[in-house]
Amino acid sequence: MRLAVIVPVLDRAALLERSLGALQHWRRRGHRVIVVDGGSRDGSTVLARPLADRVICAPRGWSLQANAGSRVAEAELADVLVFLPVGVQLPPLADRLIVRALSNANSPWGRFDLSFHRPDEAFGVLRGAAAALANLGSRATGICSREQAIFVARSAFLALEGFRAHDATADTEFCQRARLLGAPIALHPPARVPMTGQALGPLLAAVARREWRRLGAALGADTANGAWFDHSS
Numbered sequence: 001m002r003l004a005v006i007v008p009v010l011d012r013a014a015l016l017e018r019s020l021g022a023l024q025h026w027r028r029r030g031h032r033v034i035v036v037d038g039g040s041r042d043g044s045t046v047l048a049r050p051l052a053d054r055v056i057c058a059p060r061g062w063s064l065q066a067n068a069g070s071r072v073a074e075a076e077l078a079d080v081l082v083f084l085p086v087g088v089q090l091p092p093l094a095d096r097l098i099v100r101a102l103s104n105a106n107s108p109w110g111r112f113d114l115s116f117h118r119p120d121e122a123f124g125v126l127r128g129a130a131a132a133l134a135n136l137g138s139r140a141t142g143i144c145s146r147e148q149a150i151f152v153a154r155s156a157f158l159a160l161e162g163f164r165a166h167d168a169t170a171d172t173e174f175c176q177r178a179r180l181l182g183a184p185i186a187l188h189p190p191a192r193v194p195m196t197g198q199a200l201g202p203l204l205a206a207v208a209r210r211e212w213r214r215l216g217a218a219l220g221a222d223t224a225n226g227a228w229f230d231h232s233s
Contacts, residue, residue, distance in 0.1 A: 001099045003031040003151075004078035006069035008062050010038040012086040013047055015194075019086050020051035026095050027053065032074040036065040062146065063163035063170035070162060075154070082151040088114075090149055091189035098151050101185045109152035109178050110185025111144040118195045131190070139186055142179045146171045147193050156181055 005023055009016060016035075023033050035048040038060035048055045058068035066083050069075060080102060084090070090112065091097070101110060113135045116127045138144050150171065152160075156178070165173035175184070 001079045001103065002077065003080045003082055003095055003098060004069075004075040004154075005031065005033045005082045005084050006066055006075065007033065007035045007052075007084050007086060008038065008065035008069070009035055009040060009044050009048070009086050010060060010065075011040045011042045011044060013040070013042040013044045015087040016044050017047050017051065019084075019089070020048060022089060023084075024051065029095065031095055032078060034069045034072055034074055036069040038065050062167045063165065066170070067162045070154075070157060078154055080151055081154050081157055082149060083146060084149050085146055087194050088147055088149060089192040089194075091191065094149075094187075094191075097187050101187060102151075102153060105182075105185050107182030107185055108156035109150070109181065110187060111138065111148035111150050112187045113138075113190040114145075114148050114193050115190040116195050117192050127195070135186075135190070138184075142183050143172055143175045144184055147191065149191050150174070150184075152178065 003026065005026060007019070012019075020033065020035070027033055032053040033051070035045070035052045035055045036058050037045050037048070037055065038058060045055055045057070054072050054074050056068060056072060058065045070081055075081060080098060082098065094112070098110075102108065113131075115131045118127070134145075138148065144150050160174065160177050160181075163170045163174050178184070
């Protein structure tokens with residue numbers, strides 16, 4: 001089973017090299033890394049070229065860039081698409097976890113649990129509580145966020161016609177439709193979401209708002225549901 005990792009990016013040079021460097025063992029195992037740039041002015045595309053199998057440009061916007069990445073040749077040859085925000089670090093052997101999960105489940109899609117991390121490791125208990133709330137909300141509702149590295153069988157992604165909504169609601173709206181194919185597979189260990197420059201108070205408030213909106217989306221409400229952090233565009 002071959003995976004294609006699609007990384008939408010916009011002016012994220014400070015994080016891009018490390019993010020793509022962590023995916024090089026995926027490439028050595030036969031998977032593909034696709035970077036989709038939305039018009040960066042900080043040299044992101046130059047940094048990406050030696051670390052990706054394909055670098056393309058697309059109209060700015062996370063959902064537009066993600067869809068564009070799903071249409072390149074490297075993605076068309078893949079069995080599974082993984083949508084990964086810049087800066088989010090997947091656990092070791094995450095590619096094997098995805099392959100094993102999809103090979104043994106009835107559902108064609110899923111995501112990772114997440115954890116929040118700061119360079120100074122401050123407020124560990126509260127960060128852990130915020131992550132636990134986010135993971136519980138996702139498991140209970142089947143609504144995932146892009147920070148959780150959504151993965152989906154390419155055939156299912158095509159059947160669902162990709163991401164349809166604007167950026168703020170793209171992940172939520174996609175999950176609402178994908179749930180018709182089965183509940184999302186929840187994988188652990190978690191993906192690490194960086195909090196560089198993020199204060200704890202705003203994080204907790206954002207998680208609380210997100211969980212309220214996630215519940216509304218699960219109940220069928222048409223509600224905005226933006227990302228906790230803007231990792232890509």
